[in-house]
Structure formats: C-alpha cells, structure tokens
Amino acid sequence: MTNRLTRNILVALVIGLVVGYVINQMVATPAAAKEIASYLGIITQIFLRLIKMIIAPLVLSTLIVGVAHMGSGGSIGRTFARTMAWFITASVASLALGILMVNLLQPGVGVGLALPDAAAETGLAKSAFDATTFFPNLVPKSIFEAMATNEILQIVVFSLFAGMGLIAIGEQGAPIVRGLDALMHLMLRITGYVMQTAPLAVFAAVASSIAVEGLGIIVTFGKFIGSFYLGLAMLWVLLLGAGAAVIGPANVKRLVMTIREPFLITFATASSEAAYPKMIEALDRFGVPTRITSFVLPLGYSFNLDGSMMYCAFASIFIAQAYGIDLTLAQEIFMLGLLMITSKGIAGVPRASLVVIAATLPYFGIPEAGLLLILAVDHFLDMGRSATNVIGNAVATAVVAKWDEGDTVRAAARLAVPGAALSGGDAASTGPAQ
Secondary structure, three states, rough: OOOHHHHHHHHHHHHHHHHHHHHHHHHHOOHHHHHHHHHHHHHHHHHHHHHHHHHHHHHHHHHHHHHHOOOOOHHHHHHHHHHHHHHHHHHHHHHHHHHHHHHOOOOOOHHHHOOOOOOOOOOOOOOOOOHHOOOOHOOOOOHHHHHOOOOOOHHHHHHHHHHHHHHHHHHHHHHHHHHHHHHHHHHHHHHHHHOOOOEEEEHHHHHHHHHHHHOOOHHOOOHHHHHHHHHHHHHHHHHHHHHHHHHHHHHHHHHHHHOOOHHHHHHHHHHHHHHHHHHHHHHHHOOOHHHHHHHHHHHHHOOOHHHHHHHHHHHHHHHHHHHHOOOHHHHHHHHHHHHHHOOOOOOOOOHHHHHHHHHHHHOOOOHHEEEEHHHHHHHHHHHHHHHHHHHHHHHHHHHHHHHHHHHHHHHHHHHHHOOOHOOOOOOOOHHOOO
C-alpha cells in the first residue's frame, strides 16, 4: 500500500509538470492560464482543508496522551529540555548556513532583473515582531477557539497542561486517556482515507503552478533557485549527519526511506501540515515510541522549521544584494537572532515565510518591495523548504527517542544491580516510567 501511494505521487508529479507546461504554452493569455489554474487549485485547496480538518484533534489527542504516558514530571522535563536543545541548535545551524551560503554564492549580485520600486506594496503583513503580542498569544483564551482556528502553538500549550494534569490525577484520568487514544486512532484512520486523494492533489498543485509561471521562470531565476537548493542540500547533509552521530548511519538511511511519503507529499503541495498525519505513521513504523512522537512532533511544527528558517535568512540577504545594500557582519548576526524569534510559530502552510521576511526587512533598511522579486518563484522554493522541515522534524524525533531509550536502559541496568537502589539514591527515577 505504502509503495503504491509513493509511486502514484511521483507519477502525479510528473504528469502535473507536463500538463502545466502544455496549458502554459497553449493558452492565449496569462489571464486565461490563471483562470485554469484557479480551477485546478480547487482540488489542492480541498485536500489541504481535509488535512487541516484532522490536524487540531490529532495534535490535541496525540500530545495529551504522549505527555500522560511519560509517567512523571521529571520525564517530561528531561524530554522537553532535550527537544528544545536540539531545536535551538538546529535553528541556529539552519540560519547560519543560509547566511553563509547566500554570502558565498551571492545570487542577488548582478541579478539582471528589473527591481521593483522601493515604495511598491506587496500586500503582505509588515508589522514588526512585538513581544507584547506574541507571548500572550501562546496561551489560548479558549481551547475550542484554538482548535477552530488551528492555532497549533496554543493547542500545544493546552495539551501540555492537560497531560500533566492527567498524570497528577492518576487512575481518575484513565478513561480520558483511553478516549483520547481512541480519538488519535480515529484521526489516523481518517488520514488513511484522505491520503488516497493525495496524488490528485499533487497533480493539481504542480500543474496550476507551472500553468501560470511556466518553466521559463525557473531559468530566469536559475541562479537564485539553484543557490537556495544547494544550500538546502548542505542543510540535509548537516541534519542527517548530526542524526547519524546519535542513531547511527544505518538507522538514518532507514529513516529517510521510511519518511519518503510525507516528504513527497510536502514537496509537491508545499505544505508541511499536509504531511503531519503521515509523519506520525512513518515514525511509528520506524520504531519511535508513540509517546515521544506525540510530544516532539507537534513542538517541531512550531519550533523546528529548519528549511523555512534558512529561507528567511537566505531570501532577506538576497533582496539586500539585489538592491546593492551591504550588511555588516554585526547586522547579519543580529538578523540571525531576530529570525530565531520571529520564525517561531510559523504555520506549516504555503507562503508563511514571506510574512516573516516582510517583518524582518525594515530592521535593516531593505525595501519590502524586494519581496516582489521572489514572489514568482516562491512556490518552487516553498516546495524545497517545506520538505526540509519534514526531514528536520523526523531526525529530531528519532534523536530524542534514542536519548530517551538510553535513559531507560541505564535505569534498568541500575535496578538490575543488587543494592543499586540503595547506593544510587535516586536510581529508580533516572528514566521515564514505561
């Protein structure tokens, strides 16, 4: 079943390229191409809405159950600390690599394109990062409102509290845990039905993009696109290499093969959210405990979007290069720190990175209108950065699971040694409750 879906997605991707190119060449006007693309886009939008229909209850149920199964506050604290340490390290590495690659390759220097007027409007939000708004909005006013609007960060916050509450009340909470576990399996079953339409959605997404822009746009922006994808390839090597150092090269290879379906779905639809349910299934097949996947993956979709963060840094400096603006090393370091904050909570949906870039550019005197330079090819770039988010979160989840397994093994070894519980003092509390 898995291999058949993968094959169908790849076939749909190729057919979408061909059909999109034919439409682009055959239609009389760009307006006609956009009209055809809008009808094709209906299919993609329906698919993405079906996924969004699943996301909120799936995140809520998996995370609460995952936290409840941790067994103790100490286990939750250790897992959370390790998860965030990996996310922060990966974020810094992604942003730094993006800044390094765009400075080395300099795709914006002599770009050879007509620059938009600096005063031109992009239509994107351009308000600067505001801590007084961002941090209070992490906490939901109502969990029902958060679920209705798919506010993943707010759902995560509520789920962490709910999971810890279920641990505290013990047996009284057992029926709730069983009910949420049943809800999780129901959502995964619905996911199976929805994913049958994935090849059709992939075809429509690719065909509509090529129909409007044509393949020529890729040639025009060849240096920019090529430079960015080279940077992504370097990031893949970095992430997979770091993962191999923890879980071993053979396991990293097996992980890559296991997540190929969510990777392809994300690449074709340019939406990390589209792959979330499939990622849970893939990581389960890989052998990651459900309680770890349920805990790490929702956090990753808000705090560990490596491809998106790299793009924010890469694109911001590309625009500066195009306008002949030289940024100092200090400014680029400040940009890295700023993007570390403003990129958190980016929804895994198409074009969200552009809003972050629009909020970042004013800090460095870079015309926001420069975003118009990259809008035409942003979808093709979004495909790569969203797929990179999938790789980053898969590696992060596998690594945290390996560390958690090490805790369990060490705890079992201590308990197996006569007198260990007496001599070690806290030996029995070293690992998470199983």
